[in-house]
Amino acid sequence: MKLDLKELTGIAVSTAGNIENTVIHGVTKDSRQSSPQSLYIPISGEKFDGHRFLMQAIEQGAVASLWKEGTPLPEGLESSFPLLYVKDTVESLQQMAKLYLRKVKPVVIAVTGSNGKTTTKDLLEAVVSTTFKTHKTQGNYNNHIGLPLTILSMDNDTEVIILEMGMSNFGEISLLSRLSEPDLAIVTNIGESHIEYLGSREGIAKAKLEIRDGLKESGLLIVDGDEPLLQHLSSPNVLKCGYGEDCTVKIVNQDGDEDGFTFELEGENMVYSLPLLGTHNVKNAAYAIAVGHYLNIEDSAVNDGLKNLTLTNMRLEKYRGLNGALLINDAYNASPTSMAAAIEAVKGLPNYKRKAVVLGDMYELGPTEEKMHRGVAEYIDAEITDVIAIGEKGKWIGEEVLKKGKPGPNVSIFNKKEEASDAIRSLLSKDTAVLFKASRGMALETIIKPFIEDVQEAGK
Structure with a gap:
């Protein structure tokens, strides 16, 4: 990224130091990592307070910092060092991400689900990057801190951003969706992960469908068409992927071995190849193909993307x-x-x-x-x-x-x-x-x- 610090003054209660002439090339919350020309985000947790490590962050390349109002400044900090005073550094990080999204204006693809989020994210990148400059969530940066950091790490010329959204309780996906305002939202499936906090699979479905809360009015929702808890979803802006008769994207003529699968989608002439084990991954691939269609990517390019897939570690x-x-x-x-x-x-x-x-x-x-x-x-x-x-x-x-x-x-x-x-x-x-x-x-x-x-x- 590249951003004039003065573009962020709207999120601040007040400012200090040389704001006008400061350009940032990234953000960081880790004072131990080299981050040249970055904006430092001090986050306070139960066991630590990032404000204590500003001088270390400066040594690693930080050229400016958010700063919670009322927090004492470290000794030795130069008066010219740029500071954006805010009420809450995490909320301000989220506001920055929203502002940067609106500046870059990429197509936003949001992905959630009990299982398969990361594999689907990788499949989406494989397909979309054949045609567009693409950025995606790295590692497990899929929560209220990780997702805005993902957004703020994309290049200014990014055309499509793929955001994985994780959660363990109600309200968390809603916050992420409203922050990112997706053009496309995908619910891979409804399983049992975090049922300890959500009470039932019905509760999990309700929490996952919070992904609609920030979906643009003209946005597209793509879901598991074989999941009974999602059967009630019905509108021109909902695509159901799967094997059932009611699926709008129906998988047919599937065949597989240890090297992966070949399959088709009903009504198409393309035979897709997927170098992955597991029938469930064929459905994940169908989500990526549906997105490819939405973005008008050629079927041959979609297939090439699937064939050249690179997966995040430890997924089959x-x-x-x-x-x-x-x-x-x-x-x-x-x-x-x-x-x-x-x-x-x-x-x-x-x-x-x-x-x-x-x-x-x-x-x-x-x-x-x-x-x-x-x-x-x-x-x-x-x-x-x-x-x-x-x-x-x-x-x-x-x-x-x-x-x-x-x-x-x-x-x-x-x-x-x-x-x-x-x-x-x-x-x-x-x-x-x-x-x-x-x-x-x-x-x-x-x-x-x-x-x-x-x-x-x-x-x-």
């Missing part, structure tokens, strides 16, 4: 393991819905005699967490040959699979992930595919590393 990543085994790292996070989808992806793999799943704890499921873990066993049938259940909660999955009796998979249960290493190693052969899936807190990917023979992704 494939690795060649010891003895030629296929290792599938989907350990970034987990909910019952995403775990079931990942298991189905493994079941759909051809050419593997042994299909194993290493499953761990899922968090933030509330008082019904045991029932939800045990419910995963419903998706584990004779197509899965081995189940390795790990953790205090993950063990419930293994116990429930054992209850189903034979015929069924071999089941091993471990309290700690490190204890499962020998059991995993014993499975590995060229005829074996192994899925690793658990919530982020388990860091399940750490037990995969010793078994990776080829550091490059399998098939690449």
Whole structure:
């Protein structure tokens, strides 16, 4: 970005220092990182106060700062140093982002959902960047602080910005949507993530649909057309993607193997190719294709984008393991819905005699967490040959699979992930595919590393 500091004076209660002649090339909230020509955003948390680190931020390249009214200035600060005095630095950060969006005027695509947000964001970038200069959320910068920082990190000539919107409670998506005023909004699905705070899947659906609160009047809402909790949505400005008869973007003629899928959309002549595992990712790709159509991107360019997709880490990543085994790292996070989808992806793999799943704890499921873990066993049938259940909660999955009796998979249960290493190693052969899936807190990917023979992704 490039912005004259004087353009931001409207968000300030008052100013100090040399405002007129200061140009900023970015914003930062981290005084430890090199940030040349940046505006420092001091944020106060429960355990720290960013105002204490202004001098350090200046050493790292900050040339101006927001400053909460009434907060003492650090000793040694030059009187000419530009300051924008505000009532609340986080709210002012959000106001800055809104102002910058209106200055750059990109097409804004907002993405939320219980599962698949990040993969859909990556698919959108793959498609849109074939034709437009595109910027997207990096990492997990998808909350009330991360999203405005994402906006303020885009270049001045950005044509499309893709914003991932996360939440754990009511009102959070609404704030992000009103801040960014999207042209297109996508709800990937309704799962169980954060049900601990939202009470039910109905509550989750209500919270996710807050993405409409800032949607432009002429904006387009794209949703999971196979989700009953979204069936009530009906207007010319709503697209439903999926497999059902009521879907306005209907997936047909789907075929797949371990290298991905080919599929079509009803009424089109294009055969799309997607180098990803999991039927659920075909639907995520359909969202990206629908956006491509909205932006008048050529179908051939859309398909090229999908074929050249680069995913964020730990989303059904494939690795060649010891003895030629296929290792599938989907350990970034987990909910019952995403775990079931990942298991189905493994079941759909051809050419593997042994299909194993290493499953761990899922968090933030509330008082019904045991029932939800045990419910995963419903998706584990004779197509899965081995189940390795790990953790205090993950063990419930293994116990429930054992209850189903034979015929069924071999089941091993471990309290700690490190204890499962020998059991995993014993499975590995060229005829074996192994899925690793658990919530982020388990860091399940750490037990995969010793078994990776080829550091490059399998098939690449």
